[in-house]
Amino acid sequence: MSLLENDSGDDGEVRHERFDYNAPSLAAVTEFFETDDISDVKAAILLNQTPQEIYRMKKHIRCYLRAPCPWITPRNLVDSAGETLCSKDEHPLGWMMPAGRQGVLFRHLVVPPVAKLYPDLFAEPDLETQILQDRPNGYGRFAQAPFVVCREVLIRMIEACAQEMREHPW
Numbered sequence: 001m002s003l004l005e006n007d008s009g010d011d012g013e014v015r016h017e018r019f020d021y022n023a024p025s026l027a028a029v030t031e032f033f034e035t036d037d038i039s040d041v042k043a044a045i046l047l048n049q050t051p052q053e054i055y056r057m058k059k060h061i062r063c064y065l066r067a068p069c070p071w072i073t074p075r076n077l078v079d080s081a082g083e084t085l086c087s088k089d090e091h092p093l094g095w096m097m098p099a100g101r102q103g104v105l106f107r108h109l110v111v112p113p114v115a116k117l118y119p120d121l122f123a124e125p126d127l128e129t130q131i132l133q134d135r136p137n138g139y140g141r142f143a144q145a146p147f148v149v150c151r152e153v154l155i156r157m158i159e160a161c162a163q164e165m166r167e168h169p170w
Helices: 026-034 040-047 051-065 100-107 111-117 127-133 147-167
Strands: 084-086
Touching: 026 040, 026 147, 040 051, 040 147, 051 111, 051 147, 100 147, 111 147
Parallel strands: none
Antiparallel strands: none
16 A cells, blocks of 8 residues: 555545545655556545545546547557557547657646536646745645645656556557
């Protein structure tokens, strides 16, 4: 079990909805950035949401990933296994985006509409709010996860949904 999951409750129990409970500590957030994966439990803990809310959010993400991109690809889109996802001179679907840095351009099409649906989680705060979010309290915990953490959770959820859709395109 990861530090993030242990960090969610004093008794080690994973608490998905933490009313009156502090957000994760800096150690848990650092551990999140050291790994590349994201599970629904980690997303729920970092965003202080229930698993049902994460499931609903992933449904919205998948909806946006099914939409075709507005431009034509200049070359073939190939996944890590070498399989061609989209041929040259075609409009790829959002889920066909490559993982990692190659998919930044495609993720740009999905991040703003999801952020608009969940402005309290993913909208960029003003400078004063962001400075307050980035400071842990006296116990070394955040009042809420900083904006950069929330945005990274969203990006990883988009990549995870795209990967699932590549494996099961139905």
